Amino acid sequence: MTQVLFSFDTEDYVNIEAEEAVLRLAQTLSDEDIQGCFCVVGEVAAAWRQRNSRAVLDALRAHEVDAHTWRHSWHPNIVEYGEDSDWDGSLARFLREERYAFDLVMDVCDRERIWAFVKPGNSLSAQGIYGYTLLGAPIFGDSFVAANAGRGTWYCNALNLNYDFSLERLQDYGMTPFEERFDEWATWERLVLYAHPCKLVLTEFWDAQNVFHHNPPTWGDWVPSPRRTREEVERFFGLFRELIQRLKQHGGFEFTTYEPVWREYQANIHRQLPQEELLPLLQRAARELTWQTTADGTGFTPAELFAAAVHVLAGRPDPFPAWGVMGPVDDPSAQSDVPAQGALTLAAQDVQRAAATLEPVVYVPAAIQVGRATLGPGDLLRAMTQVLTGAQEIILEQGPQMPKAAERPDLAHHRTSGQWCHPPEWTSEIVDSRLRWQAWTLRPA
């Protein structure tokens, strides 16, 4: 059975009309005995509290509440301030602001935990994905990283799923584009159907009206969005109910939310990697830098294999507890003394000494000093592999500093700036590069 999730970007803190859409989505799903996932912007929760929106909050009790950032596209948003060579400073800002948003949403919606997050528009940074996992939300609901027909992809320590198909297509195309895909979807592991509640009752996004490129002079000085006609609104909700019934009748679908998805994966998140199993994985990764899988099917990211090798060389106890290793946050290809022609020779002792200084690995370093040479992280992984096989003299030829996954189209061509609400002068070189460097953290779920 294909699991179907309904995920709603509940983001309009400008137009009170958007409340009707949230309320009716929640009620329609409740009538059908299905739980939806409402990804709520912090300021929306604040608006509900200020307006005392009891009906909406009561209707949401039966559903899952997830996160959609503090202020969505208000500038600078999470990706805009993420364009900062100071990783720690921008991560600290993210954690401070988004912790506040989580607390606001959990307080107003009476929740104890948030399971998933979605990004505003195209706005996500490595700080963002990693940062939300640090705040306790382990699922990234609408990742730009391909999620393998709903099975998911581990990346930046989050379980990455995709927003597969927009329910807003019901408005323009009716049931046909959905029905055409039922049989294909029924072969998938999981399907996420999504919508922006505000667009079900209004013709324009609140942020296109108010924060396109720049903020208004004053917070709260909002331009309202035009409303849809009553007929359009009723037509959508009629079609939405019909779609749910058709999915049920098909027989290939069941309904779920992010929390049970997480529970399904929870058992194989904190994995153990014994030293005897590490060596063959490292040898394969030294030949081709990518994730590796043990005979029993347990997967490890290149970052985890790197950290495991450091763990062993630093004399830490067996087995290595694999979880939470991030990739480089600075350019790992910037400097390596391994020559383009020929080889660099190093003493095993120097490699071991350098590795010991890195334990425990939180971020794969962009560059490492080994004796008098500077190595990239790919070089050090290959050098550590040789040390662990017992070599005294380490011979390094030129090789990649980035895992193969960095060449995937979703990572290689990802570009954030020049689109959507961002200021036209804003560029995203550091953000986009960092997301690519996190190919070190990628493995199929």
Ligand SMILES: [Zn+2]
């Ligand atoms: Zn949004």
